[in-house]
Amino acid sequence: MLVDSVRITVSAGRGGNGCVSFRREKFVPRGGPNGGDGGRGGDLILVVGEGLNTLLHLHNRRQVRAERGQNGRGSNKTGAGGEDIRLQVPPGTVVRDATNGEVLGDLVEHGQEMVVAKGGRGGRGNTRFASSINRVPRTAEDGAEGEELELDLELKLLADVGLVGLPNAGKSTLLARLSAARPKVANYPFTTLEPHLGVVSPKGDDLRTLVMADIPGIIEGAHEGAGLGIQFLRHVERCPVLVHLVDLASDSSLGDRVDTIRGELEAHTAPLENRPWVLIGTKLDAMADREAGLAELEATAKANGVRSTAISAVTGEGIDKLVGTLFDLVEEAKEKQ
Secondary structure, eight states: OOEEEEEEEOOOOOOOOOOOOOOBBTTTTTOOOOOOOOOOOOOOOEEEEOOOOOOOGGGTTOOOEEEOOOOBBTTBBOOOOOOEEEEETTTTTTEEEETOOOOOEEEEEETTTTEOOOOOOOOOOOOOOOSSSSSSSOOOOOOOOOOOOEEEEEEEOSSSSSEESSSSSSHHHHHHHHHSOOOOSSSSSSSOSSSSEEOOTTTTTTOOEEEEEOOOOOOOTHHHHHHHHGEEEEEETTOOOOEEEEEEEEOOOHHHHHHHHHHHHHHSSSSSSSEEEEEEEEEGGSSSHHHHHHHHHHHHHHHHOOOEOOTTTTTTTHHHHHHHHHHHHHHHHHHOO
16 A cells, blocks of 8 residues: 555654752762753654555554753763664655645655754753852753654655556556556556555666556546546656657547546646656557557657557567667756756
8 A cells, every 4th residue: 555645743752851950979078069060852863765666554653752961970970872763754755834734844855854853951959050159059950852743744656757647648557568567457448546656677777677557547627636646746746858648549539538638737836837758559469440549659759749659568669669768768867967
């Protein structure tokens, strides 16, 4: 199950209290102050963990609290610091302040860390308050509270190519054909209910790879909540190249279907409408009028100023050409970034 957004409250540890203490030794009836400082509270740290691809492990964990620092002790002993909490998140996690939506961080690399709540400072012991005027201080500080805030964690998958299109356009079938990913494939709308990732390599060259993301189908009015909505588009926001898939076996206007998807991309909060894209006609093997369908595909691509190609994920026709085109587009897009 892919959980791509959670809200949690993070609380750093409170600092330990300072200690009021005096030396008590034989033959030293009036020993001076020796109260130690309190330990620092633990921090709360987000860490990009290897192998994680969902926020599911945080779904039911509403509050995370780090350990408080221990109190200071006599003999000028400082209390032990509270243990930090290191919370693992998948690569591609955006961290926002839930109160105002401000982006606090974007965690994309394995091992990357971000302190989201700092532990409170330990209170000073009475040794710190000794002076020439006050040689017997009976005052110590309490530890400071640790930081606490409510966070929205939002996962945006890291991929090179994002597959977009209407339901039943053949996105999942293509991903399964090109990679080892096994998304659910069936002949009914909204077969894909969550995003899937697959690794694609050119034929005979396993050293070159790109990551492809398949998201649920988008329908007209999705930005207003129709179908499954457009919230899944966040998973292709990082993709340098988008692939628009259209079903060549459908009787409806190919141009209208492309316009529908373009309109929904423009309605999305991120600027996806200006992302480099390629138009792919699918189900080439099931076309009733191959010549007319290919002509319409080429004309629609030309009107939008993009490349196009036709494929059959069932027979494999056009697949090698498509893979080559995708690698070229990704390399071009990354050079411009």
